Amino acid sequence: MAEYTLKVRRYQPESGEGPYWEEFQVDLDPSLSVLDGILQAKDRDDGSLAVRCSCRAAICGSCGMKVNGSSTLGCKTMLGEAHEAANRRREADAAPPRGSDEQPPPGSANGSAANPIVVEPMGNMPVIKDLITDMESTHWEKIRRVTPWLLPHGNPPEREYVVEPESMIDITQSMACIQCGACVSSCLSMEADPGFIGPAALAKAYRFVGDPRDAETKERLHDLAHDPHGIYDCTHCFSCIDACPKGVAPMDQIMRLRRKAGEEGIEDPNNGHNHEAAFIKIIEKKGTLDEALLLQESYAPGVKGKLKPTKSAIKGLLGSIPTVIRAFKTGKARSLSKLIPGVHPKLPDGAQDEVKAIYAHAEEHREEFNLYIKGEEDVEPEPDEREVETA
Amino acid sequence: MKLAYWPGCVSRGFTSELHGSMALVAERLGIELVELDRANCCGAGVIAEHNQELADTLNARTFALAQETGLAMMNICSTCQGAQSECQQRLDADSSYRAHINEVLSGQGLAYEKGKDGFTNKNFLWVLVEDYGLDQLAAKVQRPLSGLRVGPFYGCYVVRPKERLGYDEFPERDLYLEKVIEALGGEVVEYDGARKCCGFPVITMNRETSLRQSGTHVGDAIDAGADCLVTPCPLCHLNLDMQQPEAAKVVNRDLGLAVLHLPQLVGLALGYEPKQLGMSKHIASTGLVEERLAGVPA
Numbered sequence: 001m002a003e004y005t006l007k008v009r010r011y012q013p014e015s016g017e018g019p020y021w022e023e024f025q026v027d028l029d030p031s032l033s034v035l036d037g038i039l040q041a042k043d044r045d046d047g048s049l050a051v052r053c054s055c056r057a058a059i060c061g062s063c064g065m066k067v068n069g070s071s072t073l074g075c076k077t078m079l080g081e082a083h084e085a086a087n088r089r090r091e092a093d094a095a096p097p098r099g100s101d102e103q104p105p106p107g108s109a110n111g112s113a114a115n116p117i118v119v120e121p122m123g124n125m126p127v128i129k130d131l132i133t134d135m136e137s138t139h140w141e142k143i144r145r146v147t148p149w150l151l152p153h154g155n156p157p158e159r160e161y162v163v164e165p166e167s168m169i170d171i172t173q174s175m176a177c178i179q180c181g182a183c184v185s186s187c188l189s190m191e192a193d194p195g196f197i198g199p200a201a202l203a204k205a206y207r208f209v210g211d212p213r214d215a216e217t218k219e220r221l222h223d224l225a226h227d228p229h230g231i232y233d234c235t236h237c238f239s240c241i242d243a244c245p246k247g248v249a250p251m252d253q254i255m256r257l258r259r260k261a262g263e264e265g266i267e268d269p270n271n272g273h274n275h276e277a278a279f280i281k282i283i284e285k286k287g288t289l290d291e292a293l294l295l296q297e298s299y300a301p302g303v304k305g306k307l308k309p310t311k312s313a314i315k316g317l318l319g320s321i322p323t324v325i326r327a328f329k330t331g332k333a334r335s336l337s338k339l340i341p342g343v344h345p346k347l348p349d350g351a352q353d354e355v356k357a358i359y360a361h362a363e364e365h366r367e368e369f370n371l372y373i374k375g376e377e378d379v380e381p382e383p384d385e386r387e388v389e390t391a
Numbered sequence: 392m393k394l395a396y397w398p399g400c401v402s403r404g405f406t407s408e409l410h411g412s413m414a415l416v417a418e419r420l421g422i423e424l425v426e427l428d429r430a431n432c433c434g435a436g437v438i439a440e441h442n443q444e445l446a447d448t449l450n451a452r453t454f455a456l457a458q459e460t461g462l463a464m465m466n467i468c469s470t471c472q473g474a475q476s477e478c479q480q481r482l483d484a485d486s487s488y489r490a491h492i493n494e495v496l497s498g499q500g501l502a503y504e505k506g507k508d509g510f511t512n513k514n515f516l517w518v519l520v521e522d523y524g525l526d527q528l529a530a531k532v533q534r535p536l537s538g539l540r541v542g543p544f545y546g547c548y549v550v551r552p553k554e555r556l557g558y559d560e561f562p563e564r565d566l567y568l569e570k571v572i573e574a575l576g577g578e579v580v581e582y583d584g585a586r587k588c589c590g591f592p593v594i595t596m597n598r599e600t601s602l603r604q605s606g607t608h609v610g611d612a613i614d615a616g617a618d619c620l621v622t623p624c625p626l627c628h629l630n631l632d633m634q635q636p637e638a639a640k641v642v643n644r645d646l647g648l649a650v651l652h653l654p655q656l657v658g659l660a661l662g663y664e665p666k667q668l669g670m671s672k673h674i675a676s677t678g679l680v681e682e683r684l685a686g687v688p689a
Contacts (some may be wrong), residue, residue, distance in 0.1 A: 050408070089566050173518045188588040190548075193600040235604065236436055237588035238473075238551035249552075255440045262441055270596045279437045283449070289400035298595045316595065322425040323633060332633070332672045333405060344404075351429035356497045358452065361495045362445035369443065369481045369488050376484040 003027050004079050008049070010130050019127070022046075023116060034119060035063050037079055038131070052068030058245050061180030065131050066120040071185035071243040074131075079117070086115040098203035110250050120187035124194070138194075139181045141202040146224070150208060151216040151247035167212040173372045174207040174253050176246045183240035183250045183353025195229040199240035202231060206253040209260055221261045225268040231257045232272030247372060269312050274301050284359045287352050290344030292337065295320060392523065395457040395655025396424035399468035400432050405633065406670025409610050411468050412654040413515065415668065419661045420523065420531060424465070430456050433474040435626075436592070443474075443481075444492070450478035451492045454557065455501035465510040467654065469624030472514045473545035473556070473641040479512065480555050514549055516623045516653055520567045525574040535576025539683045541656065542580040542617035543568030544625030544631065564570065567571065568621060571653070575660035582615035586607030589627040594634070599641060602674075605630040606638030609646050619649040619680050621656045628652060635675045649677040659684060 004026050011019040011115035035053055053063040055380050056075045063074040068085045108220065125133035130381075152161070185201040190196045205224060208214050224230040227287040231254055240250040267273055278297030299313040299320075327333035337343040346352040402409040417424050417686040430453040432438075439446035453475070457464040466472055466653075480487050483505050493502045504510075509531040513521070519528060520673040549556065550565045558564055565586060569579045585668055590604030609631055612620055630638070655668045659680075 033401075081605060088563060089569070163611065170671050188604065189593070189600060191587075192590065193601040196600070228597060233600060235590055235600065236592040237547040239547075239588075241552040255436075258440050259442075263484065275595050276437055276441055280441050280445075283432045283434070283438065289404060289432050289435075291401070291404045295595075316598065319598065323637060326636065326674050327405065327633060330672045330674060332408075332674070338405060345672075347429055347431065351404045351431075354429075355431050355449070357498060358448045358495055359445065362442055362448065365444050366442050367444045367488075367491070368483065370449070371481060371484055371614065374485060377486065 001027055001081070002030055003082075004037060004083055005114070006034070006041060007116035007118045008038070008041075008130070009118075009120040010049070011127050012048070015127060018027065023086075024049075026079075028079055029306045030078060032079055033075045033077060034065075034067050034077045034082050034117065035074035037117070038074060038119065040081075043354070049174075050132050052132050057119045059178065059260055061178035063183045064122050064133075064180040064185060066118075066122060068118050069120075071122060071182040071239075073180055073182065073269060076245045082117045083114065086117050089338040096189070102332065103230065122181055124185055124187060124190045125181070129210075133181075133185075134328050135181050135184075138198075139179070139184050140199060142184075142198050143179070143204055146201045146208075147206040147216075147220070148201075148204050148208065150211065152213050152216040157334060161213050170374055171207050171210040172372070173248055173370070174203045174210070177203055177207075177244075177248050177250075178246055180245065182243040182245060183248075186239040186243035188237045188239050189233055189235045192235075193229060193233060196233045197224070197229055199234075199254065202257060203248055203253040206257050209257060217260070218264050221257065221264055224257060224267050225266045225270070225272060230268055230270075231261065232268065232270040249372065271298050271313060271316060274313075276297050277301070285346070285352075286344050287347035287355050288344070290337070291342065292339060293341035296341045392421065393423040393425065393462055394465040394518070395462040397430055397453060397457070397458045397464060397466045397471060398597065399466060399471045400561045401447065401625040401629070402467055405408050406628050406652065408672045409467060409625050409628070409652040410660050412652060412663075412668040414445070415663055416658045416661060419658075419663075420528070420667045423522070425460050425462060425465075427453065427456050428458075429437060433468075433471045434478075435470050436474050436477070438684075439474065439477065446474070446476045446509050447481055448492050448495050451482055451489075451503040452496055452499070452501060454479065454482075454510070455496055455503045457512070457621065458504060458507050458510055459501075461508055465512065465518050467515045467623070467652075468626070469514060469546030469548040469622075470626050471548075472512070476557075477553055488582060489614055513542055513622055516549065517561070517564060517565050519571055520658075521561065525570055528571070529574045532640075533568055533661045534660055534684065534687050535685060536572075536575050536656070536660050536684065539577045539680065540551075540580045540616055540618045541572045541577045541651075542582050542612040542615065542620045543572065543585045544589070544620045544622040544624075544627055544650070545586050545591065546613075546627045547586075547588050549623060568623070568653075571657070572621065575656065577656075577679065580612065580615050580617040582608075582611045584611050589624075589630040591626045591630040594630060601630065602634060602638040602641040605634060606642030606644075606646065608651075609638065609648050610634060610642055613646065616650060618683055619651050619677070621653055622653045623653040626653065633674050647675060649673065649675050649680050651677070 006024045026037040026040045054060040058076040063143045065074045121127045121131045122133045125138045234254045275298040299317040398410050434446040572579050590601035594601040658668045
């Protein structure tokens with residue numbers, strides 16, 4: 001048993017007051033969860049402390065919350081590890097969470113003064129009460145937005161669909177989602193653009209895009225690529241990968257959607273496909289990035305040959321001009337290679353040919369090594385396991 | 392200390408002041424850098440998004456070139472770190488996949504070998520704290536950054552995903568910028584955006600989202616009293632510094648906060664002048680930083 005201080009961000013709408021912090025002392029084993037701590041505080045100190053939970057075993061996905069600023073499940077975060085995380089930088093004191101106007105006061109755990117474990121409702125969602133958020137507008141509505149059901153060919157078969165097991169492996173990772181909303185809570189794109197369809201819904205979209213029984217693959221991809229808040233609105237911050245308690249890695253599923261959209265040759269008004277195609281072509285030709293050429297080609301591919309930039313592309317290109325002028329003025333972009341697309345040098349001494357050879361090989365080879373499915377080999381057995389083996 | 396050095400593309404492009412200041416700083420720290428001038432772009436996640444095998448092969452080539460030197464590898468770009476670590480994780484996970492990739496490299500007389508000579512690829516920030524040592528760094532300081540209030544800005548690719556980026560072994564990697572700032576005599580400014588996204592990856596796809604992110608973080612740092620930000624990522628630098636006047640329009644407020652590359656901040660403490668470190672090339676004025684340090688003799 002150890003004593004921990006939970007510092008909980010509370011909000012009671014019926015009081016008419018704004019949110020406030022309240023500390024609770026709990027006395028539990030370090031291997032028990034933050035949710036267990038909250039339930040003990042609710043039981044012993046204040047029955048009005050509101051939290052949503054059910055299975056307490058990371059299966060139902062009800063207790064999404066932020067612990068020390070990280071989005072997670074309360075039942076999957078151990079008190080001991082949360083305490084350690086809260087105190088990793090004791091001497092300088094971690095920043096108070098957004099919205100708090102004081103430094104976390106010293107609490108007590110294991111008999112010594114320590115930072116409390118900070119517990120907050122999920123982010124990017126309206127708070128209903130204490131740790132309970134409204135997931136309707138920020139999660140469920142977006143899930144419905146991606147048509148989360150199978151759209152098969154023709155009439156359903158008389159009995160079950162029969163597919164090769166191998167063809168379903170690719171989507172098992174996205175199927176592991178328990179709809180807890182931790183990824184939505186952590187999403188940094190959604191923080192800047194609440195309209196972003198978001199990690200949970202896009203991972204769900206891949207679950208059907210990758211399903212061999214679905215007949216609307218191209219339509220789904222076209223829809224998600226064309227939406228300004230779709231697959232090209234993900235800013236690649238990895239937050240959802242760290243937040244997900246089930247290893248779904250939603251960002252990886254979004255990248256798979258982009259890959260499939262590219263393979264289908266879907267052009268989009270967001271310059272997503274153009275940007276990707278330009279980037280890849282430039283590295284094949286130059287080995288390192290020709291920034292001037294990337295800027296031009298992302299907006300207006302083939303400007304030297306057949307000029308067919310879209311209206312939004314012209315706007316984007318014009319919009320970048322003030323930035324380039326400023327960079328010219330300070331000397332940041334005063335060399336020819338930074339101003340004129342295509343001047344950037346190739347890699348030296350035959351190295352560019354080596355890169356080209358890799359590209360040539362890759363045209364025929366597109367193996368996707370999925371660690372979620374294949375796992376790591378060559379893992380040395382733990383010492384105690386080794387003893388068991390030899391015994 | 393001698394390291395195989397991958398500067399990345401942007402440090403020799405739009406942020407050439409980064410590459411230049413790294414060279415100066417390495418010299419004064421006594422770190423010898425063997426530049427991998429035949430190595431290729433890491434793909435910044437974009438190539439992997441298109442064809443994972445292509446990205447893995449390109450980065451295996453870079454690792455193989457580094458391994459030829461027999462030295463540990465260092466990069467100066469969070470994005471290179473993240474993109475390369477992602478490929479390295481797949482390559483290291485499975486010997487048959489590694490053999491498959493090495494088949495392509497064998498035509499070029501190259502091979503990537505897992506763990507060869509204890510091979511590592513680390514950002515300059517990680518090298519400073521884990522290998523060079525903060526005490527040794529502090530001992531080299533000629534102009535303590537006293538009175539300079541610095542906000543750290545990490546860049547997503549060196550803080551997430553934790554499992555891939557070695558946080559099991561080094562759990563404090565997301566606190567290193569604070570440690571370095573303190574070792575150089577500066578004052579750490581805590582603000583909301585230190586470990587958030589600068590928005591750069593979507594600048595050509597959703598300019599509004601992108602600039603709202605950079606503008607918000609710069610604004611938060613100003614409100615917290617920062618004199619400047621420091622970042623180990625040149626792509627973050629582009630969105631936080633080069634795009635700052637545009638970001639100011641999106642968040643509808645005055646900004647104007649210097650954003651230093653990590654080697655520039657170290658360089659100032661080692662006694663180099665701002666101009667030598669290329670700070671005059673920045674878009675956001677570094678005047679306040681220079682003013683704060685004017686009273687401290689080099």
